Amino acid sequence: MNKDRGNIKWSAMMLPEHVHLLRQLQEEQEHEVKPLLDEQSFSEMNMLMNEALQNKSMLEICYFNEYNSQTIVGKIVHVNDEQSMLTLLDESEQKKRIQLKQIVNVKEV
Secondary structure, three states, rough: OOOOOOHHHHHHHHHHHHHHHHHHHHHHOOOOOOOOOOOOHHHHHHHHHHHHHHHEEEEEEEOOOOOOOEEEEEEEEEEEEEOEEEEEEOOOOOEEEEEHHHEEEEEEE
């Protein structure tokens, strides 16, 4: 098997603009796609979040920012329906705010 340096090998003969565009293309291909949720998933997540808010229990919330998903563990402190924001305290007692539309999964811890 021939092992070479791929695009690095040819970058010396490419214009800087082309190298920049190739790097941009590679970054875009690495982005995740936000999963689509059905109505049942929304209702299950809503039920779990309401129970956790009342019981002050810990949740593992998976949310999707611009290009990838992230997970946070914490207690729900406040839900702002007007702004569609969820405020929670993470394990290190720091406040985090997440938009409700960004949430893709909720689990009890």
